[in-house]
Amino acid sequence: MDAYGGHGTQSGGAKTPGPGPASGPEPEGVAPDGAPPPPPAPPAPPRTGVAALSPRYQVGAAVALALVAITVCVHLGMVFLHVAPSNTITKAHGEAVDDWMYPEFEQNWKLFAPNPLQQNIAVEVRAQVRTAKGEIRTTGWYDLSAEDGRAIDHNPVPSHTQQNELRRAFDYFTNTHDSDGRPVGVRGTLSETYLRRIVVLRLERDGAAGPGGTVEQVQVRSRTTAVPPPSWSSEQISLKPVYRTMPWWSVPAEDGAGADRTQAVGSARDDVAGSARSEAAGSARTEAAGGAR
Amino acid sequence: MNRFALAFSTAIARVTEAARAPYQSAVIRIGFATTWLLFLLREFPHRSELYGPDGPWSWDLAQQLIGMNHAFTVLMWSDSRLWFETVYALAVVASAMLALGWRTRTASVLFMVGVLSLQNRSVFMGDGGDNVLHLMSIYLVFTRCGQVWSLDARRARRQDAARAQGELVVDRAGPALWAAAGVVLAAATALGRFDGQEWLVPSLLWAAWAAQALWWLVSRSRRAEQPRILLDVIGNLLHNAALLVIMTEACLIYATAGWYKIQGSRWQDGTAVYYPLHLDYFSPWPSLGDLLAASGIMVMLVTYGTVAAQVAFPFTLFNRRVKNVLLVMMMVEHAAIAVILGLPFFSLAMITADAVFLPTSFLRRLGVWAARARGRLFPRPCGKAEVPGPRRPAPAEQPQVGSTAQAGHT
Known part of the structure; x- marks a missing residue:
């Protein structure tokens, strides 16, 4: 039920023969001379990774990869701009950053900074x-x-x-x-x-x-x-x-x-x-x- | 050009064929879940004052603020006492589930719901520790953090063994949990409970629910091997991406904390550390603070050391040995903060965030020690000789043993 557990990565973990989508097609490929496809291979340990996918499914994997990669890049960029001081980009696009970060990703790590409370x-x-x-x-x-x-x-x-x-x-x-x-x-x-x-x-x-x-x-x-002020300091304050x-x-x-x-006006x-x-x-x-x- | 293509395809294979860093993801799962669990238990006597409908930050006040910021919280679904107690109890249960790794994905979703619901209900009660947990609870949902050190992993091992002996394995708890979650989600959506809230969390809940069903269907069918591999690839991708985000987030925490400090005059003149030790709200052991603040040179060394370590941390990830040294320093410093400034939950959350960078070899040794300690504390009745040793991840992970720098590059 859970998407964890013994499937895929757990039990099989097959070392895929080729590193990427470009390398060796898997046995599903059509035989070159048009002969009937070979009988199904004997049950191998479950394979993983894009290399184990047929070209059609590789397209799906590529789309997923692109989406995840873009989302991660955008998110990390937004987090960076959110925690960075006000700058050229946030002055121009601060609203876009806020829209992405609020309400759930809001954060502030100025821990005791720039100065601790005194x-x-x-x-x-x-x-x-x-x-x-x-x-x-x-x-x-x-x-x-x-x-x-x-x-x-x-x-x-x-x-x-x-x-x-x-x-x-x-x-x-x-x-x-x-x-x-x-x-x-x-x-x-x-x-x-x-x-x-x-x-x-x-x-x-x-x-x-x-x-x-x-x-x-x-x-x-x-x-x-x-x-x-600390005992070793010569500072004089009231x-x-x-x-x-x-x-x-x-x-x-x-x-x-x-x-x-009654005061709950839906401000932005x-x-x-x-x-x-x-x-x-x-x-x-x-x-x-x-x-x- | 060719070399570039090869590196690219190797990278793609790495992020799609396996959920990387199983031990690191397990340790942060256990760490964050335990931190929140301990917090909830510690605040149990104060729960109404913090999050209850009649607390100082009353249900009405929260309603007005959430009407403006649209944060996610199930506590606004009803102002009844019973509902509040139920949500609090469920948050406790979800943390325990996640810490133990029982139905880990479901537990991680419930954990997130618990954390967000309570924290968004009363935003002014929290501190930096709550902020860390808030973010990490969302990121954890995307990880396969139950591969090792979890009840799920144990069940998977037993089921595999049973299947190998030709036994029929039927899972009842999984579908039951899924069905119950579906009923609650459908009811909440139909009753418009998600209406005033931002789309992010509700859609994440529905997506997780649908993905569970899809995974279950695809795993059952013998003919759906390709779809199963595709889903597995997507699962690995999401896991590895979330882990990258968690690591970067930890780096950003240190970088922000460090770089802003550099600008402060007290961090420059070397007295900064003296001041928090003398704030009434952060000095549970005043005499300890006095002792530490007695030497001006000590204070200055700690002040400068803190800034240097925080600023340097992200860059040390490029060198395994330096990173490990700094990691130890960070953990020690946070342990000290827990005691000296009276911030145990903040510190525990930060130590957990640090732990994502621990070397696999160390974590495996830790696992062996833990198993041995458990074996000594609770000796198993003989006859059932299950080897408690290190729980092994997928063979694909083997080459990675001993190198964590890799974890940082996934």
């Missing part, structure tokens, strides 16, 4: 909760990234929920928002809903609302701290954390599910989700060296 970006959140008694209360800041960090510490197999979820969600958020924190396009709205749902989930786990309380609004801020605070977001009763359903290509997906293991986002904000 800042710790922590995401913090606080909430406005309605307590069981009906009072409105504002909680302190919860450092969700520190929670992630503690979960990762001494953990040989960190979960994607600890290592990627919040980190990449915030990355996606900053990529789809302008410097004033306003969403850019549909993706901006998507990323905002996503980030809000993550922080609400985490606040629930931390029991921020207290027994019987509900989270009504959340506020997110990021704290960016430069990694101190280690003072830089905060960026978002506006308060109200939390819908059903926690946003369906709230943004997916570049942001694209670059976001594969921004590889080490969070390839880079700032200019030493550019701790």
